Amino acid sequence: MSENDRLRDLFAAVADPTRRRLIRLLAEADEIPLHELTAQFKMGRTAVSKHLTILKEAGLVIDRKVGREPRFRLNASPLKEFQVWVSSYNKFWSKGMLGLKLLLEDEEKKSETLIMDFQYNTSIEKVWSALTDSNKLAKWVMENDFKPEVGHRFQFRTQPVEGWNGIIDCEVLTLDAPNRLSYTWVSGGQNNTVTWTLQDLGNGKVNLHFEQSGITNEYVLENAKHGWAAMCGSLEKVLAE
Template sequence: MSLTLSLDFQYTTSIEKLWSALTDSSKLAKWVGNIHSGQAMDNDFKAVVGHQFQFRTQPTEWWDGIVDGEVLIVEEPNRLSYTWGSGGETHTVTWTLQDLGEGKVNLHLEQTGISNAQALNGAKYGWSKWCGELEKVLS
């Protein structure tokens, strides 16, 4: 059985700025971090289909600090999808951006392939925290 995480976030920004925050590796490093230590995660992300990338941070007793991924879909500025592999599991993360008008953008996250409720809750916690950090990068 596979579980899916689905979350929506609204930001006061332009769709172009939000797209850049999701696809520029230096901006990603500012909001995708180690949720335990708060340290940034180095990455070599590029929004190019087929590009293989890593996010790296200090390992902990529970985790090696590495996320491996491959870019699957790039439809600027509306959709981005990639694999997200860590801790023996590989999920698919898909971001859908929707311009709501009046300077508001909806960011929809769907993460599929999650094996159990504990992993689902961990993903929900992590992305919720990171998307709060994302708001700071956008302002």
């Protein structure tokens, strides 16, 4: 393949905003399974796979299978060709590259992650049980049909309000007892991922680290912050039972 053809394939691969976001997600992790990547987009598994195939054909993505689940990682070396190509036009591109930087920063701001930490005087096993037992979840989050099984689809349900049916659709993504749990959180036009990470601090104290990623609405971000703070306050009462 000629240099021009290779550059053309690279430019075509990164021209799509979905593929640029995939590159950014892969750049932040060593390796990501397909179901976790799919959870970050408002599209199906097949559509995300097609974008990944284009990136793979351009040499930007490497995949492997673990069981039946494909996992992907970024191969950043072809991006050096962009750097070499762009550097030859530095004097013409200074303003343009500044505009591109601002554009990418603005695009990044559109998706935010809510991060919160809570500490409890209890055992890590009791916190894990409160996160994964459907009956206990109902006491501090909402009514649900959760099961601690990767791939299990479930719902949190609460009283509907005007403009919202009170249903949150979820799918278990990660289950690493008693350390890490993640699931999708899809409701009201938002497709987020909720991740809980537990750490035993010793002396009967546990840190519960919470992340809700993919939030694209400032109103949703503020409401999520207040909502989870209140629910994790209720969790303390459940742990004391």
